[in-house]
Amino acid sequence: MKVLLVDDDEDLVNIFSAALSKEGLETAYELTGQQGISKAKEIHPDLILLDQVLPDISGNDILKVLKADETTKAIPVIILSNFSQEELVKGAIDQGALDYLFKYQVEPRDVVAKVKEALKIA
Amino acid sequence: MGVLLSFTTLTSILFAVVSIFLYLNRRKINFKIALQEAAEKQKVYELSILKQIQEKIGYSLDYEYIVEVIIGNLKHLFNYTTASSMVIKNNHIYFKTYAQTPVSTKYQEQVKKSMLMSLTSLVPYVPIQIEEQIVGSYVDQNNNTSVISSFNIPLEIANHTVGIINVSSVNKELYDEAQTDMLRQIVSQASGALTKLQDVLVTEKGKLTSMISSLADGVFMVDTDNNLLIINNSAKQFLRLSSKEPVFTDIISAFGTQYNIVDKIKQASNTNQQLNDKEISLNDKVFQMFVTPVLDPSDINKKRTIGASVLMHDITVEQNINKIKEDFTHMMVHELRAPLTAIKDSSELMIDQYHDENGLAKEQQEKLIEIIDKQSKNLLEQINQILDAAKIEAGKFTINKTPSDIGQIVQDTIDTFLPQAQKRQIILAAEISQSLPKIEVDPIRISQVLTNLLSNSLKFTPPNGRITTTAVTEGDYVVVSVKDTGMGIPESEQKDLFSKYYQVKTTPHQLTKKGTGLGLFITKGIVEAHGGMVGINSKANEGATIYFKLPIKATNPEVINEHFPTAGANSASSMVN
Incomplete structure (x- = not known):
């Protein structure tokens, strides 16, 4: 199972990737929105962990692109959000995001649990 | 014997003459004393009236009331059938008659006409509306009295005639010059006192007004009839009132739905207590509002309110500073927490590495160690910054x-x-x-x-x-x-x-x-x-x-x-x- 992480916080990406790898999940990551979209189209991951605040495109706009594309629209997306951005989160859920996490308030194991739940693996 | 008789007669005559002389002399003295006593009494009355006027008017500028006090005391000085007052107030004429005995309608009309004529000759504008009142005795339709003797005295305050006092009688009373002069003097003393009081009030009001206008806080005052008595520039600015002489309704609409000023004033007046409302937002600013009932100073029980004063204290800056400080703390906590969390998560993953069969790739392990290294330096640098900032401040x-x-x-x-x-x-x-x-x-x-x-x-x-x-x-x-x-x-x-x-x-x-x-x-x-x-x-x-x-x-x-x-x-x- 492949998980794609799109987030510009490289440390966070590395930590989450490591935690997911330990559970036997294959991971890939990109630090910008544009590269994230290309990567999604290229590797067709089973799940995307998507940051809402990226330097080039907003997470919600990336979500729009992914959901409009036949090849990527079925990929479940979990939003990684900052605190106090409830409005953005609501927007993302409305646009078809599966779930969300407040990234600075969760432990890597919470991310793993959420991903496993979404991928329906024990 | 004859000599003795004539001597006795002569003595008696002499005695009688002396007695008569003495009697006359005494009568003269008594008369003088009586006159003096009367004059003294008059003086005492005058003084007592002036004292009463002084006591009763206190610091009141209500001349209608002052005229009443003067008229109420006139009976000690004059014989009269009616004493009347006619004052101009709030664009009305208030005509009031105190009758000692019943008078006719004609009589009352005569008095009114005479007073109106005097008033018209003394003031540039006489209001049309007249409120009439008769006190004491009543107007008797069947009675055929008419004014026989009468005189008018104007009441002036600061060179403006504000009313007329009239004394009239159905009899041919001797309202000589001395008597009219005395009343004139009393009235003039009262108006003198009033003028002085008004001067003081104008000066004091001037001081107060300039003090209020220089305040950074917004201040305005309304009376119980919702008349805006005073408003300073700060309040005008805060409320964005463009009119040079705004009225209370302008203020009500300026507050809009943000603050029900009418209710607040009512509440303050009813409870007789100051209201303090924090954080009222209006026109991009935040205010602390104080609504204070204004008590009637002449009311001994200090319960009667005559209006309310409202103070608007601008707390926008304080609020912003508080917000900035809060944001700053929030941000600092986040900034310190983020590297610590990264260090904690990375080291936990590395520790697990020793117990876990599903190990991490070497490259991943390196990345985690780099994170620990980089973020601990970052954390240290931030703590140093906080310490530097604290040292600079201190x-x-x-x-x-x-x-x-x-x-x-x-x-x-x-x-x-x-x-x-x-x-x-x-x-x-x-x-x-x-x-x-x-x-x-x-x-x-x-x-x-x-x-x-x-x-x-x-x-x-x-x-x-x-x-x-x-x-x-x-x-x-x-x-x-x-x-x-x-x-x-x-x-x-x-x-x-x-x-x-x-x-x-x-x-x-x-x-x-x-x-x-x-x-x-x-x-x-x-x-x-x-x-x-x-x-x-x-x-x-x-x-x-x-x-x-x-x-x-x-x-x-x-x-x-x-x-x-x-x-x-x-x-x-x-x-x-």
């Missing part, structure tokens, strides 16, 4: 000056940023003058200053941008400036740029670029400790140039440790030797 910040090659410091600092800039495709250019003199600075601290400026520029300059660092001599100073092609800093924010709580307002996409925000505050502190200064040239979206100037000649080269009191103070003059 005036306990120290620098260690040594003769230094400023050009070299600049170049070395730029070099440390090269990998980072390359990664972000930003050009780092250096224009360092070859003829820079050696100056007395703390090289570590000056490098820290440039590090702060460069890392800021890097944060806010998009890929393919350019950051140019220049170091030149300008007069008695070496000027180092860092110019970028970033988003710039709006002019409105520039004055706060070097303050402790300043953070460039970022768009949501730049949230992740936040730092402690203390960098520029510390920069200013360090530069000022060197006797130098910091500055900025920038326009929003046109990049920014932040520079610092260091004096070539140190204020005192012997001193290596210098303390300065506060970062905000003028550094050049606050250097302590």
